[in-house]
Amino acid sequence: MTNIIHLEKIVKKFYIGTENELEVLHGIDLDITKGEFTSIVGESGSGKSTLMNIIGLLDRPTSGTYEMLSVDVSNMRDDDLARVRSRQVGFVFQTYNLIPRMSALKNVEVPLLYAGISQAQRTERAEELLEMVGMADRMLHQPDELSGGQKQRVAIARAMANDPAIILADEPTGALDSKTSRLIMDLFHKLHDEQGKTILLITHSQPLADETGRILTLVDGQVVGERRGTHAH
Numbered sequence: 001m002t003n004i005i006h007l008e009k010i011v012k013k014f015y016i017g018t019e020n021e022l023e024v025l026h027g028i029d030l031d032i033t034k035g036e037f038t039s040i041v042g043e044s045g046s047g048k049s050t051l052m053n054i055i056g057l058l059d060r061p062t063s064g065t066y067e068m069l070s071v072d073v074s075n076m077r078d079d080d081l082a083r084v085r086s087r088q089v090g091f092v093f094q095t096y097n098l099i100p101r102m103s104a105l106k107n108v109e110v111p112l113l114y115a116g117i118s119q120a121q122r123t124e125r126a127e128e129l130l131e132m133v134g135m136a137d138r139m140l141h142q143p144d145e146l147s148g149g150q151k152q153r154v155a156i157a158r159a160m161a162n163d164p165a166i167i168l169a170d171e172p173t174g175a176l177d178s179k180t181s182r183l184i185m186d187l188f189h190k191l192h193d194e195q196g197k198t199i200l201l202i203t204h205s206q207p208l209a210d211e212t213g214r215i216l217t218l219v220d221g222q223v224v225g226e227r228r229g230t231h232a233h
């Protein structure tokens, strides 16, 4: 099985001022293979977002080894990291992070633009993705004309734009009511079941985590437990 993510003894410290250091991750070991739907649960402040930012190449570990797709990214240059990130990682955030005053269609086109895809192909691909997430009839709306759930659908379409190796979702339903959360979770299941996407979901909802394949529990910067979910195969 292809290893998408391989983390070994990942430590992250933040330095506040000159003397104060805060160790947030205390040596995380984690392997994620292709097609897995993994979730990470843990209380606020346990280090979930810090870990996701490292996995998503938005931040670097203080020490430890990180291989993405069997390539050591621990010491990669910033511009190389940015290239791997834009090609291999799709992000979904609690706050959607769509570009205001830009249509849903244009938002989904942005990562395709960075990937050097022509305008005609960008539009075609973005339309397909928005159809897949059930937003075919809202493609020309701007974020402020969309509901939270609709914005998150657009963000998921955008995350899928470059067919990344992994989708990282940091509390994607954190700002949504339970009915809308259900629809968003169903969409992640669809990406996983129908497209074989590798997904890492961060949530503090135990029930939502339970329906993924594998649940890791983070307490104070350490993985303290791992169990299989109802979606294990």
Ligand SMILES: Nc1ncnc2c1ncn2[C@@H]1O[C@H](COP(=O)(O)OP(=O)(O)O)[C@@H](O)[C@H]1O
Pocket (backbone or CB within 6 Å): 014, 015, 016, 022, 024, 042, 043, 044, 045, 046, 047, 048, 049, 050, 051
């Ligand atoms: N850039 C930063 N500088 C200093 N401390 C940070 C920074 N980012 C996160 N932290 C601290 O790291 C800890 C873990 O935060 P975070 O990863 O956001 O947790 P979670 O996502 O599980 O709520 C918290 O104590 C937080 O205050």
Ligand SMILES: [Mg+2]
Pocket (backbone or CB within 6 Å): 048, 049, 050, 170
């Ligand atoms: Mg967080």
